C-alpha cells in the first residue's frame with residue numbers, strides 16, 4: 001500500500017460523514033439485515049517478550065513464542081508483533097537467541113513491526129529524540145524480515161502516545177512515512193498485562209489452580225472488551241469496523257490466546273491482517289486528540305467528534321483480585 005508524506009489523521013472521513021448525515025443505517029435491528037461481518041487483527045506488542053519473570057529464561061521465552069505462534073497458525077489468524085530492539089540486547093550486545101525469537105515469528109508467517117528501540121514515550125521526549133528511537137529500533141527487525149524477502153511496513157507508538165501537539169505529531173508522522181512506515185492503530189485496547197502479571201505471580205507460587213482461574217477470567221474480561229468496542233464502533237460509525245486488538249507477548253497470552261480466539265470466532269469474527277483492516281474508511285477519520293491518554297482510535301475519533309459523555313460508559317474493569325495480585 002502506498003505511503004504519502006501526508007499524515008493520514010488529517011484526511012476528512014468523507015465516506016463516513018456522508019453515511020451518517022444521510023441517515024442511512026448500515027446496521028439495524030431489522031430482520032432482513034445480515035449479521036455484521038466481524039473482522040479483527042491480532043497485534044502483539046513488546047516483542048521479543050513482555051515478561052519480567054522469564055526475561056532471562058531463554059527456554060521459557062522460546063516455548064512462549066512457539067505457543068503463541070502455534071495458536072495463531074492453528075486459528076488461521078494473521079499476526080503482527082511489534083519489536084523493542086533494546087530487548088534483543090544483553091549487556092549492550094545483540095543476543096542471537098533473542099533475534100532467533102523474531103525469526104520464529106517470520107518463519108511462522110507472522111509479520112513484524114517497529115515499536116521504537118526502548119519503548120520511548122512521545123509525551124516525554126521531543127520529536128527528534130523519538131525519531132532517533134524509530135531509526136535505532138529497526139535494524140534487526142528489518143534484517144530478519146528481509147531474510148524472508150519481506151519489507152518492514154508498520155509502526156506502533158509505545159503507550160499509544162502519538163504526540164501532545166500537532167507539530168510533534170506531524171514531525172513524527174512525516175518521518176515515519178519517509179521511512180516507508182504506516183501507523184498501526186488500535187481499537188481494542190485493554191489491560192491484559194495486569195492479568196499477565198497476576199498470572200506470573202500465581203505461576204511463581206506454583207499455584208496452578210489460581211493460575212487457571214486467572215486465565216479463565218482473563219478470557220471473559222477480554223470478551224467484555226470485544227462487546228464494548230463493538231458497541232462503541234456501532235454508536236460512532238453506524239457499523240462495526242474491522243477491529244485491531246492489542247495484546248502483549250507474555251506467558252498468559254501464550255497459554256490462553258487459543259481459548260480467547262475460540263470465543264472470538266464464536267462471536268462471528270474472522271481474522272484478517274492490518275493491510276485489509278486499514279482499507280476500511282473509518283481509519284481515515286479525523287483525529288484531533290492531543291490529550292495525555294494512550295487511548296484507542298475509536299476513542300480519539302469520538303473525542304474529535306465531541307460524542308456525548310455516555311458514549312464512553314461501560315468500559316470493562318479488571319477483576320479486583322487480579323489487580324490486587326498484580327500489585328504484589
Ligand SMILES: [Zn+2]
Pocket residue numbers: 045046115119158159
Ligand atoms: Zn508497548
